[in-house]
Amino acid sequence: MRYDTLIIGAGLSGLAAGIRLAYFEQPVCILERHTTIGGLNSFYRLRNRNYDVGLHAVTNYARPGTKSGPLSRLLRQLRFSWDDFQLAPQTGSRVAFPGRTLRFDNDFELLLSEVAREFPSQVDGFRRLAEFLEGIELGKVLEPGLTARPVLARFITDPQLVDMLLCPLMFYGSPTPDDMEFTQFTIMFHSIFREGFSRPREGVRLILKQLVRRYKELGGELRLRAGIKTILNDGSRATGVELDDGQIIEADRIISSAGLYETLHLCGGASETSVATDVAPGEITFVETITALNCQPAELGHRDTIVFYSNTPTFRYANPAEPCDIDSGIICSPNNFQYDKPLDDSAIRITALANKDCWMRFSDDEYAAAKQNWNERITTAALRHVPDFRAAAVDTDMFTPRTIRKFTGHVNGCVYGAPRKRWDGTTHLENVFLCGTDQGFLGIVGAMLSGIGMANRHALRQS
Amino acid sequence: MNPEDIRQVLLEILGRIVPDEDLSALQDDVPFREQIELDSMDFLDIVMELRKQYRIQIPEEDYAHLNTMGGAVNYLTPLMKDVSAPA
Numbered sequence: 001m002r003y004d005t006l007i008i009g010a011g012l013s014g015l016a017a018g019i020r021l022a023y024f025e026q027p028v029c030i031l032e033r034h035t036t037i038g039g040l041n042s043f044y045r046l047r048n049r050n051y052d053v054g055l056h057a058v059t060n061y062a063r064p065g066t067k068s069g070p071l072s073r074l075l076r077q078l079r080f081s082w083d084d085f086q087l088a089p090q091t092g093s094r095v096a097f098p099g100r101t102l103r104f105d106n107d108f109e110l111l112l113s114e115v116a117r118e119f120p121s122q123v124d125g126f127r128r129l130a131e132f133l134e135g136i137e138l139g140k141v142l143e144p145g146l147t148a149r150p151v152l153a154r155f156i157t158d159p160q161l162v163d164m165l166l167c168p169l170m171f172y173g174s175p176t177p178d179d180m181e182f183t184q185f186t187i188m189f190h191s192i193f194r195e196g197f198s199r200p201r202e203g204v205r206l207i208l209k210q211l212v213r214r215y216k217e218l219g220g221e222l223r224l225r226a227g228i229k230t231i232l233n234d235g236s237r238a239t240g241v242e243l244d245d246g247q248i249i250e251a252d253r254i255i256s257s258a259g260l261y262e263t264l265h266l267c268g269g270a271s272e273t274s275v276a277t278d279v280a281p282g283e284i285t286f287v288e289t290i291t292a293l294n295c296q297p298a299e300l301g302h303r304d305t306i307v308f309y310s311n312t313p314t315f316r317y318a319n320p321a322e323p324c325d326i327d328s329g330i331i332c333s334p335n336n337f338q339y340d341k342p343l344d345d346s347a348i349r350i351t352a353l354a355n356k357d358c359w360m361r362f363s364d365d366e367y368a369a370a371k372q373n374w375n376e377r378i379t380t381a382a383l384r385h386v387p388d389f390r391a392a393a394v395d396t397d398m399f400t401p402r403t404i405r406k407f408t409g410h411v412n413g414c415v416y417g418a419p420r421k422r423w424d425g426t427t428h429l430e431n432v433f434l435c436g437t438d439q440g441f442l443g444i445v446g447a448m449l450s451g452i453g454m455a456n457r458h459a460l461r462q463s
Numbered sequence: 464m465n466p467e468d469i470r471q472v473l474l475e476i477l478g479r480i481v482p483d484e485d486l487s488a489l490q491d492d493v494p495f496r497e498q499i500e501l502d503s504m505d506f507l508d509i510v511m512e513l514r515k516q517y518r519i520q521i522p523e524e525d526y527a528h529l530n531t532m533g534g535a536v537n538y539l540t541p542l543m544k545d546v547s548a549p550a
Binding site for chain 1: 479480481482483484499500502504505507508511514515523
């Protein structure tokens with residue numbers, strides 16, 4: 001069997017790349033190790049209820065018909081219409097620190113007025129920061145290694161405001177402890193504060209369903225349960241892959257969403273290179289509790305789309321010593337978006353930083369007990385920011401770094417990939433390219449744009 | 464195809480690439496990018512769509528000819544003279 005392009009991984013980035021190539025009639029095959037699509041952003045059914053994994057919200061909201069911006073570009077490139085994703089805007093979100101709150105929604109003016117109210121002495125600096133960021137081309141690397149904090153310090157002198165601004169952006173995209181790459185920061189600031197959140201009524205399954213349908217209509221091939229044992233190569237070029245079952249598939253090029261470290265490992269090169277920091281896999285990861293409720297969260301008084309909180313004045317974003325860090329988190333309800341009619345199901349999800357080593361080490365019995373224990377502790381700690389919903393709970397589940405590793409193949413079970421991104425998508429093999437989190441674009445829209453960008457650059461321009 | 468057919472083909476392709484744009488008032492001698500939102504990814508798609516639909520190969524050094532409607536029609540006229548117009 002031979003293809004122009006093989007894509008590793010049927011997540012959002014791999015599917016988007018696949019659509020581009022299939023649309024332009026390239027023989028293309030997506031290989032997915034798992035029995036289902038989605039990777040980091042997926043969905044499942046448990047005890048008769050639907051749950052999303054990954055997606056809290058689609059960032060980069062734009063009103064239907066908007067002619068520019070990431071979401072519009074994404075739809076155009078994949079030949080989707082605005083209706084295909086059925087995006088409903090958020091009701092409103094907030095950042096909550098001890099004694100301080102910043103509300104924001106899809107209109108940047110709200111955040112500006114909130115900064116003015118909570119940090120009057122800082123609002124001019126914040127305004128200048130926002131203007132400075134507007135002048136930067138998204139995704140452009142100004143200076144390799146530059147991080148957000150030193151740049152923020154030029155505009156904002158109150159460390160609390162710096163932490164409150166970084167909190168949602170780090171939570172939604174930083175693979176780096178306590179700071180984030182500046183390029184990443186500019187993208188996240190724009191996607192979250194400038195453009196904002198939305199969600200399809202059916203959740204991430206709608207987006208995945210549309211992607212797969214489009215990909216298959218265009219003649220793209222998708223193979224599930226097709227794990228890759230090795231990327232066959234001679235040290236400078238890949239010739240194809242060998243699957244776990246020994247089958248060999250040849251290709252002119254490979255686009256991998258497996259992660260940089262994981263891709264190099266498949267090439268047989270990770271043993272020498274794994275010590276080099278520029279390919280080190282990330283360490284930052286999370287657990288998430290999901291509680292199904294017997295009523296809408298709004299009936300309990302909870303109307304926020306997403307709450308990013310820290311129960312300590314200084315926001316700590318790092319690998320915790322314990323299995324979970326209960327001092328901070330993200331509370332998200334899929335119900336709190338501006339849908340035409342309320343969702344049938346109701347849920348509250350709480351995400352918290354987690355120590356991957358603890359979760360990987362547990363025996364099966366310890367794992368089950370730890371899930372229950374930390375689920376309770378995380379929920380209790382979050383109750384400062386959300387009405388007590390425990391009496392309305394009808395079911396609960398939890399994912400951990402172990403779940404993430406299982407579904408994504410990322411060695412550390414980490415969510416935002418390697419701290420050092422490969423913006424150009426290249427690897428040491430001339431015809432193996434990266435897409436997805438380790439290339440650099442994050443979030444649902446970012447993941448798809450990553451697949452599109454890498455397919456355009458490395459598989460369409462050259463061919 | 465004659466120049467008018469080619470113009471229709473280009474309008475159809477642009478309609479596919481930037482469906483939210485009004486293309487009815489496009490001027491011949493003004494760059495597309497000054498009249499509609501067309502980034503470099505979209506621009507590549509003009510080339511790719513021509514290749515997909517009409518098997519026209521356009522080398523990268525010739526892309527600049529496609530910056531305006533007038534330039535594109537002139538450039539494509541000899542390349543597409545033997546291609547039949549879409550039904």
